[in-house]
Amino acid sequence: MRLTNIVWGAAVITAAIILTAVLSTASVKADGVGDAGPQTKAGKTAQIARGKYLVDIMGCHDCHTPMKLGPNGPEWDMTRALSGHPEDAPSLPPANLPAGYMAAIGGTFTSFSGPWGTSFTKNLTPDKETGLGDWTVEEFIATMQTGRERGKGRPVLPPMPVQNLKALSDSDIRALFAYLQSLPAIKNRTPQPVEPGNSQQ
Amino acid sequence: MKYLATTIAVGMFAAIVRASAASEAGGAAPVAPRLLTQTGLYANAATLKIDSRNRTFSPQYPLWSDGATKRRWVRLPEGSMINVADLANWELPVGTKFWKEFSFNGRKVETRFLWQVKKNHWVFASYAWNDAQTDAVLASESGVSNIAEVENGKRHSIPSVSECRACHDSKRTEILGFTALQLSDDRDPNALHAEPLTSDMVTLKTLIDANLLTPARPELVKNPPRIEAGSPVTRAALGYLSTNCGNCHNSNSTIASLGLDLKHDVTRNGECTPALATTVGKRGHWIVPEAQDASRIINPGQPESSALVRRMKSRRPISQMPPIGTVVTDRQAVDLITSWVQSNPEEWQQMVARCAA
Numbered sequence: 001m002r003l004t005n006i007v008w009g010a011a012v013i014t015a016a017i018i019l020t021a022v023l024s025t026a027s028v029k030a031d032g033v034g035d036a037g038p039q040t041k042a043g044k045t046a047q048i049a050r051g052k053y054l055v056d057i058m059g060c061h062d063c064h065t066p067m068k069l070g071p072n073g074p075e076w077d078m079t080r081a082l083s084g085h086p087e088d089a090p091s092l093p094p095a096n097l098p099a100g101y102m103a104a105i106g107g108t109f110t111s112f113s114g115p116w117g118t119s120f121t122k123n124l125t126p127d128k129e130t131g132l133g134d135w136t137v138e139e140f141i142a143t144m145q146t147g148r149e150r151g152k153g154r155p156v157l158p159p160m161p162v163q164n165l166k167a168l169s170d171s172d173i174r175a176l177f178a179y180l181q182s183l184p185a186i187k188n189r190t191p192q193p194v195e196p197g198n199s200q201q
Numbered sequence: 202m203k204y205l206a207t208t209i210a211v212g213m214f215a216a217i218v219r220a221s222a223a224s225e226a227g228g229a230a231p232v233a234p235r236l237l238t239q240t241g242l243y244a245n246a247a248t249l250k251i252d253s254r255n256r257t258f259s260p261q262y263p264l265w266s267d268g269a270t271k272r273r274w275v276r277l278p279e280g281s282m283i284n285v286a287d288l289a290n291w292e293l294p295v296g297t298k299f300w301k302e303f304s305f306n307g308r309k310v311e312t313r314f315l316w317q318v319k320k321n322h323w324v325f326a327s328y329a330w331n332d333a334q335t336d337a338v339l340a341s342e343s344g345v346s347n348i349a350e351v352e353n354g355k356r357h358s359i360p361s362v363s364e365c366r367a368c369h370d371s372k373r374t375e376i377l378g379f380t381a382l383q384l385s386d387d388r389d390p391n392a393l394h395a396e397p398l399t400s401d402m403v404t405l406k407t408l409i410d411a412n413l414l415t416p417a418r419p420e421l422v423k424n425p426p427r428i429e430a431g432s433p434v435t436r437a438a439l440g441y442l443s444t445n446c447g448n449c450h451n452s453n454s455t456i457a458s459l460g461l462d463l464k465h466d467v468t469r470n471g472e473c474t475p476a477l478a479t480t481v482g483k484r485g486h487w488i489v490p491e492a493q494d495a496s497r498i499i500n501p502g503q504p505e506s507s508a509l510v511r512r513m514k515s516r517r518p519i520s521q522m523p524p525i526g527t528v529v530t531d532r533q534a535v536d537l538i539t540s541w542v543q544s545n546p547e548e549w550q551q552m553v554a555r556c557a558a
Contacts, residue, residue, distance in 0.1 A: 117519045134458055142455065145363070150456045152367045152449045154524050192487060193519050 037137075037174055044178070051179025054172055055082075063121045063159065066108035074109065083131070083186035085110035085120035092118055094197060103158070112159055118194040119157035127185040132177075140177045144168055157193055231318045233326035237337035240314055240328075242274065242300050246336070252276075255300070258403040259396045260378035261388045262440040264448075265531040267351045269303040269310075271396075275379060275403060282415040283408070288381050288426070289468050295320055299376055303357070310349045311359050312337050315369070315376065325365045355516075355528045364525050368448050370455075377448050381405065382440075382467045387425035391437035393533050426467040431548045438541040439465055439476055441534055445523060446509075447476070459486065461498070473556035480509060481553055487512065487520070501549040504542040513538060 038044050064082045067074040092106035095113035103114035110121045123131040142151025147162035156162050238246035242255060255274040281294035299315040309330040316324040328337035329345055344361035351357045369375060384405045388398060405421050408414050430436035447464030449456060462475035480498040485508050489496040492506035504510040512522035514535050
């Protein structure tokens with residue numbers, strides 16, 4: 001056996017062992033995104049783009065971006081995109097609906113009143129005090145996957161499509177969070193939900 | 202030769218990858234059996250005689266579960282010990298099993314089962330009892346809704362596994378009723394809903410006598426853990442809050458960012474307890490609708506503007522606390538916490554001053 005062959009064989013075996021070690025220790029999932037998220041700038045850009053795509057097609061704006069009246073009827077007020085129920089909007093009184101009606105919707109399409117009480121859509125922008133700025137990605141994932149606030153708290157309220165969200169993959173939820181965290185922070189303190197039968201103070 | 206070396210290397214690589222994949226596939230990690238009688242709780246499945254290796258215990262501050270009658274058992278693997286080097290965070294040996302049986306109106310409804318199958322990996326399972334009360338069947342991971350009436354049309358549900366984990370999983374799985382404080386031999390006589398201690402129950406002393414703790418910590422017999430408080434009502438109140446709120450609201454929780462810590466740390470007696478430091482006079486995220494400006498998490502002397510009291514009273518999903526595992530207000534607890542918040546202004550002043558210092 002020539003020395004060059006021994007060196008060649010050793011090199012191939014070493015490479016195989018190193019490759020195995022890398023594959024077994026890296027936390028890479030089938031979708032190519034590890035638990036820590038993408039590590040490169042391009043990867044992060046792609047993740048945010050994926051998050052924007054999901055926000056757009058999943059209809060997040062429908063309730064979390066206040067509506068205003070335009071020439072053709074209600075349209076999103078994108079100056080307040082995804083900032084939830086405006087804190088200066090009129091309060092929606094508890095619904096006292098005739099038979100056959102399930103819920104009432106407030107003027108900006110961001111508050112909803114029904115048998116569960118009154119819910120106000122959340123500020124999803126990364127404002128520290130009033131939005132998702134103090135949330136961790138783990139809390140966001142727990143909320144989406146359990147249908148409870150931060151995974152442990154009260155149920156996420158109607159009309160949030162909790163059952164749909166539970167079907168999201170972990171990496172898609174991370175992409176949603178990455179996109180929302182990339183938005184300009186808008187300070188807007190949304191009201192806490194109101195119990196049924198109580199008027200909001 | 203190059204071909205031979207390459208073939209050997211690729212073969213080795215494939216073998217390593219296969220072995221790694223098999224290992225990741227779980228190496229057949231144990232799962233909960235289909236029937237409760239297959240979990241090891243009973244020595245005899247026909248008579249439901251409890252296996253003598255399973256020891257009963259009763260936490261001094263039980264969790265409120267809508268008035269359920271509960272029985273609990275633990276089994277530690279033969280020859281194993283509990284690592285209590287960190288008294289606030291016990292490490293239980295792999296193989297440890299816990300059972301908790303819930304009965305309403307004299308009938309067994311469910312038995313929950315926790316089993317540490319690998320280090321820090323616990324199997325969570327609930328078993329629903331059959332009508333004949335002869336065995337219980339593994340419930341779906343999504344739980345079973347409205348399985349038994351507990352009060353005037355309000356019904357108990359078997360929680361989903363994710364709901365179980367919401368309480369038991371902070372940054373590590375914890376057995377909420379099996380801690381130094383819960384098993385202390387210095388039991389709080391005013392603890393709500395506590396069952397009487399019987400001679401066959403596990404306590405800190407029995408664990409130490411049986412040499413089941415490492416390090417041995419004999420000082421826990423001489424000075425058993427207790428909540429140091431200025432009055433019996435404060436001791437009972439802090440104990441109740443520690444069990445019923447502190448399992449989620451603690452500094453190691455995944456919701457620690459809320460800044461609320463109601464879990465009593467037996468290693469921190471004598472300081473301003475976090476249960477007071479993070480609640481008294483604090484505005485909090487949830488505002489009492491009827492109080493608005495005056496609303497505080499705990500407003501000394503004013504239970505009506507204390508969010509903690511208001512949310513304990515509620516069983517509306519939008520505001521109730523705890524949000525999981527209960528559909529009936531714990532009226533005795535509301536009375537206890539209301540009178541605690543309402544009374545004893547001097548003690549409140551001292552507590553607030555200690556926290557301010």
